[in-house]
Amino acid sequence: MKLRPLEDGIVIKQLEAEDKTAGGIILPDSAKEKPQIGKVVAIGPGKTMDSGKLSKMTVKKNDKVIYPKYIGNDVEIDGDKYIICRESDLLGIVEE
Numbered sequence: 001m002k003l004r005p006l007e008d009g010i011v012i013k014q015l016e017a018e019d020k021t022a023g024g025i026i027l028p029d030s031a032k033e034k035p036q037i038g039k040v041v042a043i044g045p046g047k048t049m050d051s052g053k054l055s056k057m058t059v060k061k062n063d064k065v066i067y068p069k070y071i072g073n074d075v076e077i078d079g080d081k082y083i084i085c086r087e088s089d090l091l092g093i094v095e096e
Helices: none
Strands: 009-014 037-043 064-066 072-075 080-086 093-094
Touching: none
Parallel strands: none
Antiparallel strands: 009 037, 009 080, 037 064, 064 093, 072 080
């Protein structure tokens, strides 16, 4: 199944939470925090401005982005977890 967001919507695939701490302690599933970094898997065409023109999207497919802890809507498709949010909700793009 494909998921295509509308306007300035973005679909982010959540990256997996860490299994252990920096000190080597293995974390149970209940202690893992929701990751705040993910990979963009789909973007909308852009937001329609008052003039009728589309604003260009800053993020691209496959960008790694950082987002706030409580953002957008969580959805699960075919066992994979995704977040759907607006581009303006993102905190930044991770450049490697």
